[in-house]
Amino acid sequence: MTDKIFKQLLFVLSLIVLFITAGMIYSLVSGSLPALREFGIFHFISSSEWDPKAENYGALPFIVGTLLTSFLALLISLPFSLSIALFTGEYYKNSRFSRIISSFVNLLSGVPSIVYGLWGFYSIRPIIINMGISSNGLGILTSSIVLAIMIIPYASSLSSEFLGMVPANLKEASYSLGSTRLEMIRNVMIPYASSGVTASYILALGRALGETMAVTMLIGNTNNLPSSLIATGNSMASIIANQFGEADGLKLSSLIAIALLLMLITAFINLIGKLIIRRFQ
């Protein structure tokens, strides 16, 4: 008898996860309806005006800011995370050295994002200013660099797992046909693990899209469409973080609409990544 109750209890508790997610979507949608009704969805996504006085809000600069910083971060992190993945997944697979690199990477993944933002502001920003790239050191480029460092651990540990899954007989067959290690990696490992590695990078992109604090501190906080890599701007997460405090009415609704967009984009990217992994397995 108690067994039956227990089973039902487990079932009911698992509903909580569904309720939380459904409630989240409901709250986001209902909160953003005023703004979306006022501006129309299409206009909201494509307008670059963010004018509190005229009560005219458009999300385009922030969408561009988020996508630009995240994709750029992915690009910058690619050589490093791929190297680490190859390093720990193939080259020195079970050696002490790779364990050291893995622990470094794990430590990096544990650093809170606000500490990354501080470090970026006080260490990376002077470098950017000294190199003469930009006068105030903030902007898309700086935040992308720090964002890249933040997603390297995530991307490299996932791809390292996939590279490690390449069956040994495949690798040995390649060697027996006379290939060098590099040739084996290029012609056997990477094609075999390509979908898994791609999925890892897509998931890392998903992580980068939602990153708030580090980007807020480094992106310059201006509400314009970024015109170049060294321009300042805002991302969807950072505009919410910055302007949420005194927002109400239509402004609050616009911020919630931006949050809804952010959640949809992130969920979409994560979904694609997970689907690729599932197909790979």
Place this chain on the structure above:
Amino acid sequence: MVCVLSSIIAIPLFSIVWKVVSKGYKQISLEFFTQNIPNSWEASLALKSGNIIPGGIAPGITGSLFMVAIASLMAIPLGITIGVYLCENPNNKYASIVRFISDLLQGVPSIVIGLITYSWVVTTLKSYSALAASVALTIMMLPMIIRSTEETLKMLPNSLKESALALGASRIKTTYYVIIPSAFSGIFTGILLSVSRVIGETAPLLLTSLGSSSINWNIFSPTSSIPTLIWDFYNDPNLLNMVWSSSLILLTIVFVLNYIAKTVSQSRNN
């Protein structure tokens, strides 16, 4: 070349640690852990006379511990139980939906979770509160605990559960007295990792618990936490020096938690 590119990863790590330690150690003292947050005026006086800023981050430390503890109280039992459910029903269509939604939840940006909790709890209670922050942190911790519980339980041999049931134990007893203790180290690792992730989160806390100037144990009022204090110090030019010491504390807590988690999981593998 792969070697070089991989080793470069050490540079940011050491740079971050060096920066935080070298700039932060000056403010660390017993008072740092026990006193209240300095206000801007005292800090500017101290700066002018070249002394270290008086005061400490006691409200932040207690606030962080308080909110994370409440979040853990809510998330751990729930997460473990849901993990058990998912492991017991690997092929059930409904269970795969729950698994999928749990993964979805994990990918939601922390600021969106903060925003949602704001509209659920803060608007209802009409004030920022530690409860709101704990709810947000619970939502963030749940997917991780669910997943790590399920993965750990999957690795347990089936015979364990079957022999307990064969001896006549009820399902509840089997779960909570046999299976979970055996899986304890794996589940514990998952809990530690989710706590270490959540203790450093700033965005949801900014939107739900705001911050207060003194130690607060009331679950219905605004509470400070270490990340929100770091953010406040960052925005105040007089309190800038406190930023590094607070980050040092935060970084130490996170690293220690990660180290314990790693040791526990390694001893399990041995």
